[in-house]
């Protein structure tokens with residue numbers, strides 16, 4: 001007697017992307033304390049919400065522009081099946097959860113989360129550009145990115161490590 005093979009439902013696995021998220025803070029927070037504590041808490045939150053592939057160490061950087069206070073920065077690699085627009089929306093929600101109110105470009109901010117890169121390559125819409133348009137000019141993103149993903153090709157075949165070195169040679173303090 002031949003057995004009928006019962007086939008299970010076809011499982012459609014969602015495509016998972018890797019995102020490099022640039023994290024920055026230059027304002028204290030009632031619960032998490034100084035900017036470094038806020039960045040640490042943001043990394044934990046990204047891990048809880050998405051799944052952390054890796055995270056750089058937290059670097060302290062001197063203030064720039066009108067920001068006034070020093071920054072703590074890091075880069076986290078997270079895995080998600082969200083598309084870039086949905087990911088940006090989630091990150092903005094997370095910023096709000098940390099009490100970010102300032103909309104001034106260089107103003108003090110409790111938490112700033114940007115999409116530096118994603119595994120899908122380039123992405124461009126009215127609200128979002130990946131790679132992040134300022135990436136090549138920001139040593140506070142390139143340095144931590146190069147520490148955890150040195151061979152990630154950012155643009156024009158150039159790797160994170162190459163761009164970080166190039167920027168460090170041009171402007172040692174970024």
Ligand code: AMP
Pocket residue numbers: 088105112113114115116127128129130131132133
């Ligand atoms: P921000 O000053 O970091 O809050 O960014 C302000 C706006 O920049 C966001 O609301 C986005 O619409 C836009 N934006 C463009 N490209 C990016 C990117 N790669 N990551 C995050 N925001 C971006």
